[in-house]
Amino acid sequence: MMDDRERLTLDEVHELVASVLTRHGLAPAHVEACADVMTAGERDGGGSHGIFRLLMCMNSIRAGKVSLDAEPVVEDAAQGIVRVDAGGAFAPLAFRRGLPALVQKAREVGLAAMAVNDCCHFAALFPEVEAIAREGLVGFAFTPSHAWVAPAGGSRPLLGTNPIAFGWPRPAGDPFVFDFATSASARGELELHRREDRPTPPGWGVDASGTPTTDAAEILEGAMLPFGGHKGSALSLMVELIAGPLIGDLTSVDSIAYDAGAKGAPLGGELLLAIDPSRMLGDGAPKHLARAEAIFEGVVSQGARLPSLRRYEARRKSEAEGVLIPRKLLDEVRAMLV
Template identity: 30%
Template structure:
């Protein structure tokens, strides 16, 4: 089904509101889910509505949380998401980190008692469009083993970074530390599709092409041992500075029932003027020129922005299965 941004937003918001989620959280979450669809990242788009609604129905999130902020020294703060959906808290934390960086050169904001936060690149992109370098780290429920292990200890623990490039689109690097984002297994499972070998393992540690078995089992770390160690770094930074739960203490996002995840995120925003007013911009320009001279390269994030522009103009094809899932949920929940 082809939908515009507004139609995707309204559908997602209605699905979330039907489950009892408050209007502010539902609206802001729907904005990010629709944006993910525009960017071609359906694994973090409308397919998540039913998941969040199930968490709402089963008490895994606070329906109408009141965020709390605790400043720390000059350039840092802790945001308590109060068990709500993560999107409002991360939007607030991003704005706060930019404000701190504008005053102090650096802005470090940790978020605790949080939830699934969607496309990490969206937050750092916003900071970069304001003229700042931005890095974001987050932990997620356990899905990957430690080096040499067979038990899920770390999440896919995404990280993202964005760098401003004058008046043009910023460079945005966004990745999970598993071979692929776990949400891709969710999409494949919803559509009855198999997955390539090398994405996931069964609970017994065997390679699988069945997304359902992969969701019950383990994700393969990006780059093997190095991916697992990068996940460890993210885990230590996020949990150590936010006081959130370790990945292995949070029940899976893919289970309707379970504990409140209470995972964390950490955003660091940097004023690029450290070496002088124009040095950063000049160095970035030199790099882009070098990349442009190699015809096979593409600056990170550009495909996403191109996809977004096309989606805004022509709409986006959303899986009929996902649309029907949301509409069915709305009908069932509103009639109760």
């Protein structure tokens, strides 16, 4: 049976994404930042956040729902607060421009927050918290999305997939990082199930009448569900609040209303936090960070999964061997170059 995937090097992935975005008018700095995060998604085994995200980005571009060339404006808002106005553009460049100020403020005062406003967010959050952790800081990131998810006990979309990401610096290795949607699946994973005509696991969503289903197409017409029932629902509500009204930006309901059926990237804001262990702990920082390493070892030593290890393993493999991309997806993406 012929393999329905094609192997690309990471450089080829980056070049393809950059070529498509350039072809459709995205400014060079935005092209580079967006191509970097999509390549990172493929590199680390997260196909739903790799090249696949070009489809959503192109919907935003074609519908005129995203600025192609807005220059992010970084504002020193307060002693421990940075604001970045993305100007309605995709989020990666705004994060990249604001990161140095966030890092500097965290080192100066111990804890800093960065609000990224008016951005189209299509990417995973793990590259952002990993970048914070590689500066020796503890990082958090939160963002709403479109209203695709019903609250626990409900049947109508109200919340976003509303991811939460966390990064912890490790003195002798890659940071500990996790990034997950507060919905039972990421939206991209649901879309991939629909494209491949695969049933979803139970509990991912309901159809338009509120009846549980494992048909991805029916869930897309109905509502996704939060993970863990009321617990995931509460976390999702938290994300709506702290990365919506708290930073003066859109909720998931606002975002999907603005989208108006374009199926583009969510528009809204993102909240990032950075904590400096050295400022928090003073001279005791090395001792207490070593205690954290004992916790990680306790997970690994009993054969349990430590989040982020599979990502780094996938990264090393893809850097050496490249990645496999579905041919159907590549055909769609290459058609965008015509």
